[in-house]
Amino acid sequence: MRQHVVSPYASILFYYDLYPDHIEDFGKVKKVTTSRGTFALKETTMNRMEADEFIHAMRKLSKLNYKQAIPIMPTKYGEYTVATNTHTYYVMPWYEGVEYMGRESQEEKLATQMAVIHRLTVKTQPFVKEQVDQSFNELQKRWEMKRLELNRFADFVERKNYMSPFELTFITHAHMLDQMAVKASEHLQNWYEACLEKEKYRTVLCHGRISRAHAIFNMENEPTLINFEKASIDTPARDLASFCRQNFRYTMWNEDEVLRWFMRYERHLPLLDEEKELLCGYLMFPEPVVFAVESYINKRSELSELQHVQRLEKRLISLRKVQRLSQKLIIPPEGS
Numbered sequence: 281m282r283q284h285v286v287s288p289y290a291s292i293l294f295y296y297d298l299y300p301d302h303i304e305d306f307g308k309v310k311k312v313t314t315s316r317g318t319f320a321l322k323e324t325t326m327n328r329m330e331a332d333e334f335i336h337a338m339r340k341l342s343k344l345n346y347k348q349a350i351p352i353m354p355t356k357y358g359e360y361t362v363a364t365n366t367h368t369y370y371v372m373p374w375y376e377g378v379e380y381m382g383r384e385s386q387e388e389k390l391a392t393q394m395a396v397i398h399r400l401t402v403k404t405q406p407f408v409k410e411q412v413d414q415s416f417n418e419l420q421k422r423w424e425m426k427r428l429e430l431n432r433f434a435d436f437v438e439r440k441n442y443m444s445p446f447e448l449t450f451i452t453h454a455h456m457l458d459q460m461a462v463k464a465s466e467h468l469q470n471w472y473e474a475c476l477e478k479e480k481y482r483t484v485l486c487h488g489r490i491s492r493a494h495a496i497f498n499m500e501n502e503p504t505l506i507n508f509e510k511a512s513i514d515t516p517a518r519d520l521a522s523f524c525r526q527n528f529r530y531t532m533w534n535e536d537e538v539l540r541w542f543m544r545y546e547r548h549l550p551l552l553d554e555e556k557e558l559l560c561g562y563l564m565f566p567e568p569v570v571f572a573v574e575s576y577i578n579k580r581s582e583l584s585e586l587q588h589v590q591r592l593e594k595r596l597i598s599l600r601k602v603q604r605l606s607q608k609l610i611i612p613p614e615g616s
Contacts, residue, residue, distance in 0.1 A: 289321060292369050295355040295362050311374055318374040324509055326368040335360045337485055337511035344400045348393050349505045350375060375496045375504060382501035386492050387527045389503050391541040394490050394523060395548035398516050401485035407475050416472050426570045427461040433573055446576055446588045453596050457566045460599060467561030474554035486512050486519035491526035517555045521562030528598050535605040560606040568595040
């Protein structure tokens, strides 16, 4: 008689008629070995609405015959997620990744897949001023509040007789950060005015967090995407900015390398000028530094002073590169 593992996940797996012989814990993902094969059980904190959007995105990609996303398995009752009081679960086939050996960077391959998804799902939306104004004003307000946070911290630091290494590093770059926040708002305004003039803008299905951590590469060095839990309908610029931010951490990148990512992307979906404005706005706003300062002030992590400084310096270097990148992304018309 076959012996099955007694597991706290047994009640979840029952919905799939899966009875585990062995379960390996990889954090939020559990590798479940059964007589029917090997599966991945994903534990999430998605609420009902987020789970519905997630499944809608997966169904949409399946309907469009997009093959580079790991499929989600239905329960025996036809549902695609199982919710408890604390978590939402879903099950996928287990994919075993291999070491990436391609000549291009992994990010170039990922940018291609993001572009394919965007091309398959792109829609031109009418510019309904009331709706767009709400999103535009909310983002402007949020950025202004974050900018004020940085300015208040700068004022606080400047009044001190002795600055910590973190504070000294921050205050040295405070003026640059404020200029970047202002420039980001200008890019956002340029996007808004262009859409207002054209009376339309484009939306796509955004993955929300495409990165090496959310892709599994096969023997042909091609990625299969996982974790569409943050998928939403938004502008291409939003997904591209998130993609850049997610992937800056993996490489000692320079602006020419990132331009290659965009070149790969635009083979499938060329960006409009106003979308480049919005992309630069998202990238230019110094949100990573805001998070670093908030973490330092509120002691939200166990980092030492040196680690806080190193993280801040890394983000400042990244933002300086973004400044150069934006100048290459948006080429002013001749004679301007």
